[in-house]
Amino acid sequence: MSPLQVNLAVDPNLDYDSTAYKVAYSRLNGVFITGEQEAYNNYLRLAEMLPQHRTSLLAAARVERRHQRGFQSCGRRMGIKADRGWAEDVFAELRDRFTAAADRGQLVPCLLIQALVVECLAIATYNAYLPVADEFSREVAEAVIQDEYQHLNFGQTWFQEQFETVKADIQAASQSILPIARTILTRMGQDAARLGIDLETLEEEFTIHYGEALEAIGFSFQEVSGMSADGAIAA
Numbered sequence: 001m002s003p004l005q006v007n008l009a010v011d012p013n014l015d016y017d018s019t020a021y022k023v024a025y026s027r028l029n030g031v032f033i034t035g036e037q038e039a040y041n042n043y044l045r046l047a048e049m050l051p052q053h054r055t056s057l058l059a060a061a062r063v064e065r066r067h068q069r070g071f072q073s074c075g076r077r078m079g080i081k082a083d084r085g086w087a088e089d090v091f092a093e094l095r096d097r098f099t100a101a102a103d104r105g106q107l108v109p110c111l112l113i114q115a116l117v118v119e120c121l122a123i124a125t126y127n128a129y130l131p132v133a134d135e136f137s138r139e140v141a142e143a144v145i146q147d148e149y150q151h152l153n154f155g156q157t158w159f160q161e162q163f164e165t166v167k168a169d170i171q172a173a174s175q176s177i178l179p180i181a182r183t184i185l186t187r188m189g190q191d192a193a194r195l196g197i198d199l200e201t202l203e204e205e206f207t208i209h210y211g212e213a214l215e216a217i218g219f220s221f222q223e224v225s226g227m228s229a230d231g232a233i234a235a
C-alpha cells in the first residue's frame with residue numbers, strides 16, 4: 001500500500017487538489033518555510049554566543065536551510081505560493097523575544113527558544129502533519145523530523161551538562177516563552193484543521209516532546225508538570 005493510500009484511509013475527504021486544501025496548505029507551508037528561516041537565523045546567532053560549539057551550530061544552521069528548501073519544493077509541487085506574510089507575523093513575538101535576549105547576551109533563553117521550543121514545535125507539527133501529507137511532502141517531513149531530533153538533543157545535552165547553574169534561568173525563561181509557543185500553535189489551528197490536523201493533537205505532541213526534553217535535562221516529573229501548566233491553554 002502506498003503512503004497516499006494510507007492517507008486516504010485516514011481521511012477519505014481530503015482532496016489535495018481542492019482550493020480549500022491549497023489555501024490552507026499555502027499558509028501552513030508558509031509557516032514551515034518561515035519557521036525554518038527562524039531556526040537558521042537563530043543558529044547563526046547562537047554560533048556567535050557559544051563559540052566553543054560554533055561548528056555544530058553552524059552545521060545546524062545549514063541543515064535548517066536545507067529543510068527550508070525541502071518545504072519550498074513541497075509548495076512548488078503542490079502549485080501553491082507560500083503565505084510568508086502571515087507566517088512572519090505568527091513568529092514575530094518569538095523572534096522579538098529571541099533577539100531581545102541575544103542583544104542582552106542571555107544565552108539560556110536563546111538556547112531554550114531555539115533548541116527546545118522551536119525544535120519541539122517543528123517535531124510536533126511535522127509529526128501531526130505526516131498522516132495527512134501528500135506522498136512527496138511526507139517524505140520531506142520524515143527526513144526533516146530526524147534532523148530536528150538531533151538539534152533537540154544538542155540543546156538537551158548542553159542544558160543537562162550545566163543543569164544546576166542554569167536550572168532557575170530555564171524555569172524563568174520557560175514561563176514566559178511557553179505561552180508564546182502555545183499561541184503559535186493556536187494560530188496554526190484553523191489551517192491545520194483544514195488539512196485534517198487536529199489542534200488538540202498538535203498541542204499534545206508539543207507538550208509531550210517539550211516535557212520529555214525537560215525531563216532529559218534533569219527536571220523532575222513534578223517540576224515538568226508545573227512548568228507545562230504555565231503555558232497551558234485554559235480548558
Ligand SMILES: [Fe+2]
Pocket residue numbers: 036039063064067122144148
Ligand atoms: Fe528544521
Ligand SMILES: [Fe+2]
Pocket residue numbers: 039064119122147148151
Ligand atoms: Fe532544527
